[in-house]
Amino acid sequence: xxxxxxxxxxxxxxxxxxxxxxxxxxxxxxxxxxxxxxxxxxxxxxxxxxxxxxxxxxxxxxxxxxx
Numbered sequence: 001x002x003x004x005x006x007x008x009x010x011x012x013x014x015x016x017x018x019x020x021x022x023x024x025x026x027x028x029x030x031x032x033x034x035x036x037x038x039x040x041x042x043x044x045x046x047x048x049x050x051x052x053x054x055x056x057x058x059x060x061x062x063x064x065x066x067x
Contacts, residue, residue, distance in 0.1 A: 007052045007053055007054070008036075008040050008053055011036070011053040011054075012033060012036055012037075015032070015033075015036070016029060016033060019032065036053075038064070039056070039060070039061065039064050040053075042063075042064040043056070043060060043064070046063070
C-alpha cells in the first residue's frame, strides 16, 4: 500500500524551487519556509480536519498571526 504524498511537503518544495529560481536570498527563503511551517503547525492544532495548502484562506492566515 502506498500513501499519498504530503501536500504541504509538495507545496513547500515547489515554492522553495520558485524562490531559488527567482534569486531570493537564502535568508528570505528560510524565513518564508519557516512561516509556512508555523502556519501548518497552527492549522494542525486548531482545525478539526487536515487543511490542504490549496485550501488555506485569508481568515486562516489572519487567525494564525493573531496567536
